[in-house]
Amino acid sequence: MTQALLREIIDYANRANPYPLYEELRKTPVSHDGTGPYVVSTYYEIHSLLHDPRISSDSRNLKATGDDPLGESADDEGAALPPSFLKLDPPDHDRLRRMTNRPFGPPHTPHRVHDMRDELHGLVDGLIDGIATSGDLDRVDLVDQFAYPFPVTVICRLLGVPHEDEPRFHVWAETLAASLDPDPDADPAQRGKGTTDARMELGMYLAGLIEERRKNPGDDMLSQLATADGPDGAMTTMEALSTSALLLIAGHETTVNLITNGMLTLLRHPDVLQRLREEPGLSVPIVEELLRYEPPVQLLPQRTTLSDIEVAGVAIPKGASLWLVLASGNRDPKRFENPDRFDPDRKDIQHLGLGSGIHSCFGAPLARQEAQLALSELARRLVNPRLLEDPPPYRQNAVLRGPRHLPIACDGVLPKAA
């Protein structure tokens, strides 16, 4: 039963609307059969596992893996780099995350994200101007023309990648993202090689940049990671490398999906879109509700038990693989009233969209700011936008779920704010 349900969830045919399947899944809060993972689908169980020290994010603690319904595609970082803190447990996780946070957020750098606001605004303005000058407003792809290029550029600026190198970054990011989203018709060997090459090149490039910044530090994050003099010292080149690769990978596809899921949802709820147009501040609750209603990370497939534990009456043995289905927990009627309703006026909105506990999204303040700006400006400037395909074509990926293209038409593009 479970296995069949899991297969259905992974089945591309259900990508556009997995929510009825999640509802089915929640009838068994922890489901398991045979050799597959233990799948946890209800809010309170997921939330408590995210705060449970008997759960590891380090896949080295996994016993014989059994069936992984996601196959190898879940391995998004490659073996070339040491594991990033996403896949480490304390104390290494805490140390690396602390060091990464030092040049990024409070208490040491409380202004970084806020100070990027003008720069982000400029990027958003430029991309929407690009839509205006592309000529063809009868068919605009909000993924390729807007959502895709935006977050990569943001990460480049955050890390301090020289502007002239940004185009190369876009190519690598695209190749890596494609590897997360295998085109079933492409030759796997060819694809694998492209990915390995892209990883190598990205790694070499970053290593060079880190060495350079060690000698001539600036106030970008990479310089500060490589030269920090805090209580934990500076990162080694390998650590800085895997951390910046993590920022790129974790902050890219997710943000693309949040923006496109957001526009898709707004176009399906024209009343909310109209309110946002009149009141840009509404983007704040809209983004929170989106992270609940259409979370870009649908499930966390990397957790392992360090002990025998019991969850919702189900005994899970040590070394088992756990899937935490965040998107299902977000629609749990035991936690949220009318969970299937998109309602930006919701007061009680502690969603799981950015995780929870020690691995909760590191880039959250940045991701929120990016999405808020993008959605409020798209709403304000696109005149009478309409969906051309509903549902739009989705990417293969069931974990980082989102549209591959979001074709819309509009009647015009208003000028950017003065």
Add this chain to the structure above:
Amino acid sequence: MTGERTRDGSLEQLKREGRIVVVGASLAGLRAAETMRDKGFTGSLTMIGDEPYEPYDRPPLSKQVLLGNAVADHTALPRRRAIDADWRLGVPATGLDMAARTVRLGNGDEVEYDRLLIATGVRARPWPNPEEAELEGVFVLRTRDDGEGLQRALAAGPRRVLVIGAGFTGSEIASACRERGLNVTVAERGEAPLVGALGAVIGRVAAEMHREHDVDLRTGVMVTALEGDPAGRVRAAHLSDGSSVEADVVVVSLGAQRNTEWLAGSGLGAGPRGIACDAGCRAFDVRGIVTDDIFVAGDVARSPHALFGYQFLSLEHWGNAVAQADTAAHNMLSESADRRPHLWVPAFWSSQFGVNIKSVGVPPMGTEIIVTQGSLSERRFAAVYGYQGRVIAAVTFDNCRWLPFYEHQIESTAPFPPPYSTVDRRPEGNKPVPADFPDPSVPTHGPTITLSGYSPADRKMTFTPGR
């Protein structure tokens, strides 16, 4: 709702036009008032407070305020909603007539009530010698005025500050002084800072924190006398070990006394240990009979807790004041069958020397302790207290994200020592050691209560009779 089943409609009438009086206009009083209005209480609400200020928050007084980062008059508590109350500020309540249902005020007024909430909290225990306590430069820290005065004294750049007592507040004060670059001596009667609250195993970690930050920490000593100069300014303190400390600011941080004197002779079960109430926040009278119109919440309350052998717990915790106020307010406006027990699991936080300390449960009940995550020497850890084979409390230093897990362990009376492994388990986490409390208060054998369920709607209490 059972409200509609009301036998004689008196509850509806109370909600519509009753008179509710709150004595103690601080955290618990304000939160209760807000909850009552939220629940549709439209009658008259009187807030009586002896301080001249609208409700303000105390935790910043020993933290941001002492650093000069937040002015004390900016610590007003955020308002969750308008409460439309008759505020009687700057006037103490001086007496209670339970039969006539009136509260007497210091200015001679009398206020009648249908329901009374007492939330008069605690005050700082003063220096026992009144003459010495009057010396200029001697402070306690409980109120906004205390905080402002102490902040000014620290800003004036004293040569040395002496803090008497190294509980949470005393330790936070010492930490703030060091952050301001002031010389500070801490005198503590126990073996280490925080021993009373967290035991000596953790106290020794706290002691290292003091010393590492160049606090002159003297443990196992008592201050026996304060000495003033001819102008009436404090100059030095004499210690039980024969030494003396020259200091121009002395902060007396010796714990708290309950504000219950105004109830003397009223017939209410109030005394130096607080006001005893049942799990539903209803006050007991001196005969041990529970009243039905007088409720208690916050630091002044003493209430039995199902999870901890029905011991009467007095908790000077911010979160307890908020939760208990909420329960009291709910129960004040409910039929008996709709009343809720105050089942809040004690939780406390403190920040000192750059470290965030949090605890859940009742650490002083613990007889043993085990470090389940991290290590004491790195000062980043989670440790669990055990009592009679169950988990009774937990403490974290810079590791608070795990606390909800341990809270659940306490609620479900999970076994101690924990039979499972965790992330970041170190060799010191293999064996429990004595928690080393100076004077463990040992509850009697009793029935066990476990809480289960996460959402308020699902929460269940399971009763297992005593062995």
